[in-house]
Amino acid sequence: MYEVKSIIIQFSQWLYPWLGEISMAIMATLLVIYGETINRMLKRQISGLHFILRTLLFILLCAFGYGALLVYVTPMLSKLLASVGMIYLGPLVLGIFITLGTIAERKNRI
Numbered sequence: 001m002y003e004v005k006s007i008i009i010q011f012s013q014w015l016y017p018w019l020g021e022i023s024m025a026i027m028a029t030l031l032v033i034y035g036e037t038i039n040r041m042l043k044r045q046i047s048g049l050h051f052i053l054r055t056l057l058f059i060l061l062c063a064f065g066y067g068a069l070l071v072y073v074t075p076m077l078s079k080l081l082a083s084v085g086m087i088y089l090g091p092l093v094l095g096i097f098i099t100l101g102t103i104a105e106r107k108n109r110i
Contacts, residue, residue, distance in 0.1 A: 012089035023078040
């Protein structure tokens with residue numbers, strides 16, 4: 001049991017310096033998986049507006065909305081992951097990516 005725990009902790013320690021990049025990858029993957037759904041919802045909401053206004057709102061969502069989400073939520077996710085104990089960090093990160101892969105598969109993104 002001690003050996004397994006030691007391997008998990010070593011794996012978590014190896015991941016720790018990369019939490020910023022891991023968080024960015026998680027957020028980018030979420031945007032890839034759910035971006036089309038968000039865009040479709042926006043399209044339904046603004047379908048009656050003038051072409052120029054629809055285009056402007058789409059640009060605002062994609063450039064500033066998704067960009068702001070990446071810029072502001074990624075550090076918060078990184079801090080949240082850093083606050084998890086070393087024994088849980090590695091399995092948590094693996095679990096997150098496996099879950100995201102499963103969701104992507106179900107939504108035909110893979």
